[in-house]
Amino acid sequence: MKRIYLLLLITLFLLSGCTQKIAVEAPPPAYDDTPKRDAIVFEALKYRGKKDGGDCSGFVSLVNQKSLEPYFQTESLNAYFEDSRRSLAIYNLLDAQNRLYHENPKIGDLIFFANTVKKYAKQKSVDNITHIGIITKVESDETIHFIHHTKGRNLMGQMNLAHPNTATLNNKPINTYLEKCSIAQSHQCLAPAYFSAYGKIQ
Known part of the structure; x- marks a missing residue:
């Protein structure tokens, strides 16, 4: 009788042990930086058409x-200046922090161009940075809109790496x-010919 009672207790113990729930922690939600990016673009577009920045x-x-x-x-x-170019210093800083990339750009990030200034064109290379802008929009057809200071004002520009040799497509810049x-x-003077990299916000 004692043996049967003991076996019964062991069986109940094993069954209760198998049904214990193991707590699993859910992964933390991914950080959504969309509001930060929207705020950067909003700030940048305040100066569209103006001379601010120089x-x-x-x-x-x-x-x-x-x-x-x-x-x-x-x-x-x-610490990242090589010469008087602040655009190159910004590029060097982001490069040192592993914040440069080349695909799937996001609004609010930077866009870098190389070899656009004849003074520095002798060094022609992808990291001979001479121009910089801020991405404001990315369209489904891969057209990237960016605001940059050119011709004395902060103006909008476009770049589409899928169609690098044409300025317009279906009457669209x-x-x-x-x-x-x-x-x-x-075609050698369009934005894709000078594109170097994108730069992530921190």
């Missing part, structure tokens, strides 16, 4: 300051000219 990197620095420094801390930039070219060489 040049391309000055404009980015202005938006950076007004948006609580999503790109860089001003004092930390000094898809690639901005970043330099003047002859008609025969015009």
Whole structure:
């Protein structure tokens, strides 16, 4: 009788042990930085058509300051200058922080171009950064809209890497000219020919 009672107790213990629930912690929700990106674009577009910033990197620095420094801390930039180019220093800083990328751009991020200035064109390379802008819109056809300081004002530009050799497609601007070219060489002066990288916000 005692043996039967003991077996019964062991059986109940084993069954109760098998039905115990193991607590599984859910992964933390992914951080949604959409509001931050929207705020950067909103700030940048305030200066559309205006002269604020003085040049391309000055404009980015202005938006950076007004948006609580999503790109860089001003004092930390000094260590990344190679010459007088602030656009190159910003690129170098982001490169050191592994924040450069080349696919699937997001609004609010930076866009870098190389070899757009004849003064520095002798060094022609993908990281010979001479121009910079802020991405404001990405369309489903891969046309990227960006605001940049050019011709003395903060103007809108476009780039479409899927169609690098044409300025318009179906009467829609898809690639901005970043330099003047002859008609025969015009495709060599469109934004895709100078594209270097995108730069993530922090």
